[in-house]
Amino acid sequence: MLTLHVKQSVSQQVPRSMRQQLRRQVTRAMKAAGVADTLVSLMLSDNEELHELNLEYADEDHATDVLSFAQRDASPGFVVPLLPGMIETLGDIIISVEIAQRQADAQGHDLLTELCHLSVHGLCHLLGMDHRDADEERWMFGYEALLRTQARGTGKIVQQPRPPGPHSADKPQHAS
Numbered sequence: 001m002l003t004l005h006v007k008q009s010v011s012q013q014v015p016r017s018m019r020q021q022l023r024r025q026v027t028r029a030m031k032a033a034g035v036a037d038t039l040v041s042l043m044l045s046d047n048e049e050l051h052e053l054n055l056e057y058a059d060e061d062h063a064t065d066v067l068s069f070a071q072r073d074a075s076p077g078f079v080v081p082l083l084p085g086m087i088e089t090l091g092d093i094i095i096s097v098e099i100a101q102r103q104a105d106a107q108g109h110d111l112l113t114e115l116c117h118l119s120v121h122g123l124c125h126l127l128g129m130d131h132r133d134a135d136e137e138r139w140m141f142g143y144e145a146l147l148r149t150q151a152r153g154t155g156k157i158v159q160q161p162r163p164p165g166p167h168s169a170d171k172p173q174h175a176s
Helices: 006-013 016-033 045-056 097-107 110-126 133-154
Strands: 002-006 040-044 066-070 088-094
Touching: 002 006, 002 016, 002 133, 006 040, 006 097, 016 040, 016 110, 016 133, 045 088, 045 110, 066 110, 088 097, 088 110, 097 110, 097 133, 110 133
Parallel strands: 002 040, 040 088
Antiparallel strands: 066 088
8 A cells, every 4th residue: 555645845846647647656566566565655755855864864964866764674575463454564765856857857757757766766675675786786776677667557467576686695685
């Protein structure tokens, strides 16, 4: 299940129709990743908030395009014990719409495409993937591409299991 929140400061940049499309695309990506039954909170925010969060949690003194905050152990096969009727919270994804728009303009595509790209990137972080080296980057970005294809599709969603990590033990990865 996806919740989408839009900060007032960026609400005019993300019209209702774009929000609906983004919700549809991210929900499709979650289904493709096999986590449609978890809760993901997606917040569309501004540079000021991303700067504050990046400074507080990553000790980096600048705004960034996307931050993810996982709420589960990222070990493959890990299952959160829940009481009946409870939904597992996978985590939170926060995106700077201002940076997303700049990146969309620089790459020659629309804001919706960039928001989907960043949302799926954040989702992969919530799933325990990272890109600290070239091998991890190929692993994560390859999986992102599979999920984005499903996200933007209109037909049946094809399940895309998370591939084994590039490091022999497939150790849990920590989102940034």
